Amino acid sequence: MDLGIAAIAINNREHGYQDVESVKRTDTKILGLLKRERSSSPGFGYLILETCSRFEIYLSGSEERLNDLLIDLRRGIRGLVSIDPKIYSDRDLLNHMLKVLSGAESLAPFEIDIVNQAKVSISKALSEGSLDKHLNAVFREAIEASIDIRRSLDIDGSIGIPEVAVMAAKDILGSLSSKRTTIIGTGEVAKRIAYMLRNEGVSTASIVGRSYQSAEAIARIFPSGKAYSINEISKAINGSNLVFLATSARDPIVGIEDIEASKDGIFIDLGNPRNVDPGARDLLGDRYIWLEDLEVFSRKILSDLYERLEDLDKIIQPYLRRLEARLVLENIRLGLDNYARLLENIRRGEVERAVSAFKLDQRQKEVLDLVTSSILNKALGVLASLVEDRIARRSFTDG
Numbered sequence: 001m002d003l004g005i006a007a008i009a010i011n012n013r014e015h016g017y018q019d020v021e022s023v024k025r026t027d028t029k030i031l032g033l034l035k036r037e038r039s040s041s042p043g044f045g046y047l048i049l050e051t052c053s054r055f056e057i058y059l060s061g062s063e064e065r066l067n068d069l070l071i072d073l074r075r076g077i078r079g080l081v082s083i084d085p086k087i088y089s090d091r092d093l094l095n096h097m098l099k100v101l102s103g104a105e106s107l108a109p110f111e112i113d114i115v116n117q118a119k120v121s122i123s124k125a126l127s128e129g130s131l132d133k134h135l136n137a138v139f140r141e142a143i144e145a146s147i148d149i150r151r152s153l154d155i156d157g158s159i160g161i162p163e164v165a166v167m168a169a170k171d172i173l174g175s176l177s178s179k180r181t182t183i184i185g186t187g188e189v190a191k192r193i194a195y196m197l198r199n200e201g202v203s204t205a206s207i208v209g210r211s212y213q214s215a216e217a218i219a220r221i222f223p224s225g226k227a228y229s230i231n232e233i234s235k236a237i238n239g240s241n242l243v244f245l246a247t248s249a250r251d252p253i254v255g256i257e258d259i260e261a262s263k264d265g266i267f268i269d270l271g272n273p274r275n276v277d278p279g280a281r282d283l284l285g286d287r288y289i290w291l292e293d294l295e296v297f298s299r300k301i302l303s304d305l306y307e308r309l310e311d312l313d314k315i316i317q318p319y320l321r322r323l324e325a326r327l328v329l330e331n332i333r334l335g336l337d338n339y340a341r342l343l344e345n346i347r348r349g350e351v352e353r354a355v356s357a358f359k360l361d362q363r364q365k366e367v368l369d370l371v372t373s374s375i376l377n378k379a380l381g382v383l384a385s386l387v388e389d390r391i392a393r394r395s396f397t398d399g
Helices: 017-024 027-040 063-081 090-101 113-128 133-152 161-173 188-199 212-219 230-237 278-287 291-301 303-315 317-358 362-395
Strands: 004-011 044-051 054-061 086-089 181-184 204-209 224-229 242-245 266-269
Touching (some): 017 027, 017 291, 044 133, 054 063, 054 090, 133 317, 161 266, 212 224, 266 278, 291 303, 303 317
Parallel strands (some): 181 204
């Protein structure tokens, strides 16, 4: 059986942020589809890469199994959200993985955050038992290659969406030092926004969080920072010139009554799904900025990084060959695993025949079983080492 890998995806490049939002609102139902497929007909592994700009399911298994699975998943996703997902396979998939993980398809080009998000996705899939070792190996190789791509371009990837959001605010409002700011959210994104705002001279800030203690911790970054609980959003926003929304809430947390507390404030929503409800967004008009708007600012603010993307197809070629070599290696490993299982079944059968033919007692059977198992394992170990060493020396010196 050859190892096949594929992905079924809704992302900002192929569909747009709103379609990604629609899918993320139904992600538990899509996960239910996957789990039902796996329980009724196992034989495939998967991991889900979910960010503000993508919902992508990476799959591995036999080609026949993957073809059937992709048809079922595509039909299921269409039925849930009326969106036709993009399917990636073979070399097209490996190319896509490198572009995604190198940050080439991110709102902030080459941002390193996608690597950390991918590592979290791998850990989650491993803990849930959905990720097989072969897809895991290919994905990890793609992560390492993406880091090498950044290194070859002398890009550290430290500018991510939180930094772009603050840069966009500065582009709109000019100096931020005198602006009263509110941050809704207390995670890593909110913390990065807070530190960058402080570096821009912001001293007065309201921090809203589900955990009051977490909000207090971020509020201490500012000389005049104050913490609020999640049910005090209107109070926190009151009088703010600038509001950042950075929560992972699945439903809107800011409504019309909240935005009325800020008469002329700019609202920058980093959530996907969006943190501001539709009615409030309509009232805010141009004062509401979401991911698709931030991408417009990003192309202006980070024009030098977007220019680097123009040569990326050429730059990634050696890394693409490296990833293809890893897939070949994983196919060989899969073949060795299948070969080992076949030989083990033969060995057990021969042991049973020997026991019967020579009328061996239990102790003699155990010795025979131990000796033959040891010989087989050593022979397979040597074979695996030779094959992997050969592949490594021939294929992983390119990139």
